[in-house]
Amino acid sequence: xxxxxxxxxxxxxxxATNRAIELLQENSALxxxxxxxxxxxxxxxxxxxxxxxxxxxxxxxxxxxxxxV
Numbered sequence: 844x845x846x847x848x849x850x851x852x853x854x855x856x857x858x859a860t861n862r863a864i865e866l867l868q869e870n871s872a873l874x875x876x877x878x879x880x881x882x883x884x885x886x887x888x889x890x891x892x893x894x895x896x897x898x899x900x901x902x903x904x905x906x907x908x909x910x911x912v
Contacts, residue, residue: 845860847902852884878905 846867847912852858878901880889890898 844872845876848875848877849876849886850879876905878902 848863848867864875864877865874867873880886884892886898
């Protein structure tokens, strides 16, 4: 099973992020990938500033995910 985490990069979140990854890795059946957007940007902010196509392009280029809209 594959899991894609979309992480918001903020200094306060690193410890929580690392702990979440550790907990998820305990389940050896998971393949974990992490996508980090621009510092401090959540998906909504990213899409508002750069557009949905830029967001999907990051997913596709980073992880080979394909979408049909």
